[in-house]
Amino acid sequence: MSTGILPAERLDALIGELWAAGYTVIGPVREGGALLYDEVRGSEDLPVGLVDRQEGGRYFLEPSGDGRFFGHTVAATPWKRFLDPPRRRLWRAERRNGQLHFLVETEEEVRFAFLGVRACDLHGIRIRSAVAEAGPEPDEALLDRRRSALMVAVQCTRAGGTCFCADLGTGPAVDLPADLVLTELLEDGPHRFLAESRTEAGAKILQRLSLGPAGEVDRAAAARAVAATRRTLAERSPRLEREGLRELLYRQLESPLWDEVAGRCLSCANCTLVCPTCFCSAVEDVTDLEGARLERWHRADSCFTAEFSQIHGGPVRASTRARYRQWLVHKLAYWSDQFGEPGCVGCGRCITWCPVGIDLTEVVRDLRRREAEESGERER
Numbered sequence: 001m002s003t004g005i006l007p008a009e010r011l012d013a014l015i016g017e018l019w020a021a022g023y024t025v026i027g028p029v030r031e032g033g034a035l036l037y038d039e040v041r042g043s044e045d046l047p048v049g050l051v052d053r054q055e056g057g058r059y060f061l062e063p064s065g066d067g068r069f070f071g072h073t074v075a076a077t078p079w080k081r082f083l084d085p086p087r088r089r090l091w092r093a094e095r096r097n098g099q100l101h102f103l104v105e106t107e108e109e110v111r112f113a114f115l116g117v118r119a120c121d122l123h124g125i126r127i128r129s130a131v132a133e134a135g136p137e138p139d140e141a142l143l144d145r146r147r148s149a150l151m152v153a154v155q156c157t158r159a160g161g162t163c164f165c166a167d168l169g170t171g172p173a174v175d176l177p178a179d180l181v182l183t184e185l186l187e188d189g190p191h192r193f194l195a196e197s198r199t200e201a202g203a204k205i206l207q208r209l210s211l212g213p214a215g216e217v218d219r220a221a222a223a224r225a226v227a228a229t230r231r232t233l234a235e236r237s238p239r240l241e242r243e244g245l246r247e248l249l250y251r252q253l254e255s256p257l258w259d260e261v262a263g264r265c266l267s268c269a270n271c272t273l274v275c276p277t278c279f280c281s282a283v284e285d286v287t288d289l290e291g292a293r294l295e296r297w298h299r300a301d302s303c304f305t306a307e308f309s310q311i312h313g314g315p316v317r318a319s320t321r322a323r324y325r326q327w328l329v330h331k332l333a334y335w336s337d338q339f340g341e342p343g344c345v346g347c348g349r350c351i352t353w354c355p356v357g358i359d360l361t362e363v364v365r366d367l368r369r370r371e372a373e374e375s376g377e378r379e380r
């Protein structure tokens, strides 16, 4: 595939090529005090010169002072908002002349170009797609949206405050075949992007831009920028130790720690809404008062709501303790049983956007510490 240098002032040309190729371009945009993913028409829509500061239960934006387009890390909402819309009608039925007529929904065909996808989110999309593919009835609508989407990844040249991708092997370097991979560079030359195509579709876009060649200096600057991010992550590592993680959680299902976490957890479901891999959903039927029209809707749901596990007149997971434990053990243990890897990519969103700052990595460390202390006491 090909590599070239995209001068920063030509980022608009790339965005224009994506639109011209028939894609709806989605990228990071500022919405109030946070970054979300939404439609991007030009580089002026991007959060230029802003960085995000993230920690448990806290998020704010501040000037970077260097004019970078992608100095921030992951935006608040994951890309699943576009691949798996939170609300969509599945079908409608109408009663006419005493007969029911079913009208299957046909979706408007939209091909997305995701601009600024981080390495962890590429893995999130891969993991979410694997769930959609599994089982006897694959979610073809989601899979079609994914297949038709073009991924323009951006390598992380800064680690966010709550990121731990390196512990899970999902970042910071882009190791999955995105169509295009950009690395934003300010050092050893003017503001520019090292642009690499990794698929035919990506190569066609680069060809139309007629980029200048990338030199050794550019490649070395890109490698150094990603290595610096990796070093920052390594200094905090391991936030989430994978060794024996699944077994630890299964041994600790009755730990009193779940009660302590539940004492803080508001069951607000924020963590599941922002998580790129969470996929709980519900199906609702809606009728009009005369019974002449019926609609079936698919909507995003969360394992944190009491109604989610409602059967036979009561919820299976009636307490916050049961719901938090289910979420964490599913994410880090049951998921491995089903798919051979955890359902977490270390994006850190659930830590940042938890209103009370519950940090899943701290919960796991606490479980390990307590287990080690208990076994130490037994040996004494």
Ligand code: SF4
Pocket (backbone or CB within 6 Å): 271, 274, 275, 276, 277, 278, 331, 343, 344, 345, 346, 347, 348, 349, 350, 351, 360
């Ligand atoms: S569990 Fe948290 S850190 Fe892991 S992928 Fe989901 S939001 Fe990101």
Ligand code: SF4
Pocket (backbone or CB within 6 Å): 264, 265, 266, 267, 268, 269, 270, 271, 272, 304, 353, 354, 355, 356, 357, 358
């Ligand atoms: S862990 Fe935090 S974000 Fe998740 S439901 Fe509890 S309070 Fe809300």
